[in-house]
Amino acid sequence: MSPHLVFDVSAEGRAATEPLREDIRLLGGLLGDVIREQEGERVFGLVEEARRRAFAVRRQEVDREGFADLFRDLSTQDSLHVIRAFSLFALLANLAEDLHRERRRALHVRAGDPPPADSLAAGFAALAEAQLDPAEVADVLQDATVVPVITAHPTETRRRTVFEAQSRIADTMRIRERMTLSDAEEESALRTITIQVITLWQTALIRLQRVRIQDEIEVGLRFFEASLFEVMPQINARVRRELAELYPGTDLLPQPLLRAGSWIGGDRDGNPNVDADVVATASSRAAQTALTHYLDEVSTLETSLSLSVRLTAVSEDLLALAARSEDDARDDEPYRQALRWIHHRLVCTYDVFFDEWLGGGSIGEATAYDTPGELLAELDVIDASLRADGDDLIADDRLLRLREAVRTFGFHLYGLDLRQNSDVHEQTVAELFAWAGVHDAYAGLDEKERVDLLVEVLRSRRPLIGADAELSEQTTRELAITAAAARAIRTFGPEAVPNYVISMCTSVSDLLECAVLLKEAGLLDPVTGTSPVNIVPLFETIEDLQVSATTVRAALAVPAYRALVERKGSLQEVMLGYSDSNKDGGYLAANWALYRAELDLVEVAREHGLRLRLFHGRGGTVGRGGGPSYEAILAQPRGAVRGSLRLTEQGEIIAAKYAEPRLAVRNLEAIVSATLEASLLDTERLGDETGSAYAHLDELAALARESYADLVHRTPGFVEYFKTSTPVGEIGALNIGSRPASRKPTEQISDLRAIPWVMSWSLSRVMLPGWYGTGSALEQWVGGDEERLSTLRGYYERWPFFRTVMSNLAQVMAKSDLGIAERYSRLVQDEELRGRVFGKIVQEHERTVRMFGQVTGHEDVLWDNAALKRSVFNRFPYLEPLNHLQVELLHRYRAGDESEQVRRGILLTMNGLATALRNSG
Structure with a gap:
């Protein structure tokens, strides 16, 4: 009951993947040796038996019923051993696959093959071929920015120990790959890997306590040290240099294109654990991380730049800077003196920010930097002096990386977004108005009355409340959070908290309520109409997208709001919600609603002469807007990018993309290249077919939404089936992540957060949010008409949007397995309900696979995705034991065994499956 896959069994195909299989065998064998040594032959034999039977299931030599019997009477302790074994194998298999991708890319480079389509090299080649007008390029890329925004995920709170062990294994594997080792060196390398595997086996993969937001903040910061400090500045420098060569004289991108963003610690929509202290922690830890990096880099430069004035010429500006250090012992080494001065100013800056000295004290007249620009100016003095004497190679090494890092990260590191639900804003403003005597029944006003009142309040600098105000806990909390954001901005700079996102934004008053809260915190000046914070509406449901x-x-028709936008450089950012729109209307309907909303918003921006920046709220899974970033960006409608793009990066997807520099280079290049191409080239490629194509997708989306609604919203007992056949209840009960599973304590699907909704279907291998309804829509629309089928085939060949929709659907279908899903369905005791709902799922799944084949001309759902096909072939049998053990432990837990071991076992299966699937929610 899995989709059709055709595996390459040719000699050439096997040769290409043999190094991957060798790595998997090596790492799996070492893990097996560790299990035997640590737990004994009995446990090792149990794990091996599970492995053999899992592969026998794939070869259809045994059925799943017999495989499940292996675990039915297994003790919980032994179950934990098996779960940990297969979870660690998934982790090691991920590592092997990442190394194999590196290997294949290196082979293509050495062979002189064209660069991959998603690389910067290919992107710049496409721009060069297009022979664009430099003035037009300069206009489109004015204030261009690309911001990956990291967000938290309940399964991605990987321990630092695990993170570091993976890195050591990967580094050692690379050494074995690239060097000819002696027998002794090979033995040493294997010993190093084995030590790390032992460490992994003896390290608890999950924490016993509920994950705190502080833990999630630290996990997010880890990726800056792992890769982003190195890679983001490197790409910024390269893009600026390449564009200058392509379009000389245009002075493109004076500011860094790539910047970092985060939601961790600022997103409080439905998360009561985010308070003012958390906002302060998120912003201050980010600044600490940035300053610590600069201090380390300056210290290293001070050690290495030992150039003597006796042997080289230096500029007068450098000598003046060096003289300020008052370090007479190094009079002939002015670069070191200058860097010592910069180091002490950074120490002073750290002290001002955090009130703690790093050691060394101040020297002479050293004072804190007021802005990152002051630090950059002094580093530029060193750079100019080196270049004036012909030392460009030295200037272009570590010093250039540091200068670009300061430009990219400033003192704030990343922009921390605030986010809250519009309902909370309404309640907060209503209470403020009542306390201040502005209006005692704001919530009862109609929309026009609300807007008029809000505009009147926004005209005055007078605060609504004083220090003696007696307010509810919620309102006090909301005001404290915006006050903490204001302190972060005053301390670390205006980019520290650049955006305030309004969830479930449906009206003008929703936007103006946010403005009132910013005014109350001192972040919006009503007289000048200025604010360092963008007000960003988030449109989430399909209905909200349709009227976005x-x-x-x-809102732009209200002068007070229009003035705010104009003071921000006529920039209006809008966030598009992939998760809730999908949960609301299904995969195809949500994707098309998003596309249509973008087209409409582009038109609004054109009408009003504004710059539109779209913020794509993509999750890791296709059901939440996931899929390859390069293809997703190119699939945007024309005019929707124009040099600016923000998108969320979440959970285990962050680790898959940014765990180390090589991964980060590949993924950030893909985002930047796609942004440039989508901004400057016609990537839609519909031509005269545009109108008819849009009309056809309107029809398909309506059919898909109807099919989805028939199951999710209109099938009696569906909610009960979902809650019983998936681990959604346990996700909320077992302390996974810092955020509650639901926004409200209700039984409504609409109130369930998108992560547990998608994650539950992923763990049970149904993957429903990534495909359901599409098969019915395609089948009904085609209706046996070959001409209509030909039309869809044309869209698949030419239109990036439609091709991406079908390709992402195929990836989900490849990871689905309704044979395993049937095991989960047995958790539903009502046989009639089970048969009715699961029967619909099976029928739609078969229909979707069949229609995919007809539309694309390929029965193999992964015909164009060799990497994922390799992963399915090599790794997915190892998911089988984790799924079966999860079902078994859910049976025990729901039957009343709520022991710590059972609870931990369920949580471990969730973690292991998320690791193996790599995008579970």
């Missing part, structure tokens, strides 16, 4: 342009247009 109307809402923005109405």
Whole structure:
């Protein structure tokens, strides 16, 4: 009951993947040796038996019923051993696959093959071929920015020990790959890997306590040290240099293109654990991380730049800077003196920010930097002096990386977004108005009355409340959070908290309520109409997406709001919600609603002469907007990018993309290259077919939504089936992540957060949010008409949007397994309900696979994705024991065995499956 896959069994195909299989065998064998040594032959034999039977299931030599019998009477302790074994194998298999991708890319480079389509080299080649007008390029890329925004995920709170052990294994594997080792060196390398595997086996993969937001903040910061400090500045420098060569004289991108963002610690929509202290922690830890990096880099430069004035010429500016250090012992080494001065100023800056000295004290007249620009100016003095004497190679090494890092990260490191639900804003403003005597029944006003009142309040600098105000806990909390954001901005700079996102934004008053809260915190000046914080509406449901342009247009008709936008450089950012729109209307309907909303918003921006920046709220899975970033960006409608793009990066996807520099280079290049191409080239490629194509997708989306609604919203007992056949209840009960599973304590699907919704279907291998309804829509629309089928085939060949929709659907279908899903369905005791709902799922799954084949001309759902096909072939049998053990432990837990071991076992299976699937929610 899995989709059709055709595996390459040719000699050439096996040769290409043999190094991957060798790595998997090596790492799996070492893990097996460790298990035998640590737990004994009995446990090792149990793990091996599970492994053999899992592969026998794939070869259809045994059925799943017999395989499940292996675990039915297994003790919980032994179950934990098996779960940990297969979870660690998944982790090691991920590592092997990443190394194999590196290997294949290196082979292509050495062979002189064209660069991959998603690389910067290919992107710049495409721009060069297009022979664009430099003036037009300069206009489109004015204030261009690309911001990956890291967010938390309940399964991605990987321990630092695990993170570091993976890195050591990967580094050692690379040494074995690239060097000819002696027998002794090979033995030493294997010993190093084995030590790390032992460490992994003896390290608890999950924490016993509920994950705190502080833990999630630290996990997010880890990726800066792992890769982003190195890679983001490197790419910024390269893009600026390449564009200058392509379009000389245009002075493109004076500011860094790539910047970092985060939601961790600022996103409080439905998360009561985010308070003012958390906002302060998130912003201050980010600044600490940035300054610590600069201090380390300056210290290293001070050691290495030992150039003597007796042997080289230096500039007068450098000598003046060096003289300020008052370090007479190094009079002939002015670069070291200058760097010592910069180091002490950074120490002073750290002290001002955090009130703690790093050691060394101040020297002479050293004072803190007021802005990152002051630090950069002094580093530029060193750079100019080196270049004036012909030392460009030295200047272009570590010093250039540091200068670009300061430009990219400033003192704030990343922009921390605030986010809250519009309902909370309404309640907060209503209470403020009542306390201040502005209006005692704001919530009862109609929309026009609300807007008029809000505009009146926004005209005055007078605060609504004083220090003696007696307010509810919620309102006090909300005001404290915006006050903490204001302190972060005053301390670390205006980019520390650049955006305030309004969830479930449906009206102009929702936007103006946020403005009132910013005014109350001192972050919005009503007289000048200025604020360092962008007000960003988030449109999430399909209905809200459909009227998003109307809402923005109405807001811009209000002079007070229009003035705010104009003071921000006529920039209006809008966030698009992939998760809730999918949960609301299904995969195809949500994707098309998003596309249509973008088209409408582009038109609003054109009408009002504004710059539109779209913020794509993509999760890791296809059901939450996931999929390859390069293809997703190119699939945007024309005019929707124009040099600016923000997108969320979440959970285990962050580790898969940014755990080390090689991964980060590949993924950030893909995002930047796609942004440049989508901004400057016609990537839609519909031509005269545009109108008819849009009309056809309108029809397909309506059919898909109807099919999805028939199951999710209209099938009696569906909610009970979902809650019983998946681990959604346990996700909320077992302390996974810092955020509650639901926004409200209700039984409504609409109130369930998108992560547990998608994650539950992923763990049970149904993957429903990534495909359901599409098969019915395609089948009904085609209706046996060959001409209509030919039309869809044309869209698949030419239109990036439609091709990406079908390709992402195929990836989900490849990871689904309704044979395993049937095991989960047995958790539903009502046989009639089970048969009715699961029967619909099976029928739609078969229909979707069949229609995919007809539309694309390929029965193999992964015909164009060799990497994922390799992963399915090599790794997915190892998911089988984790799924079966999860079902078994869920049976025990729901039957009343709520022991710590059972609870931990369920949590470990969730973690292991998330690791293996790499995008579970």
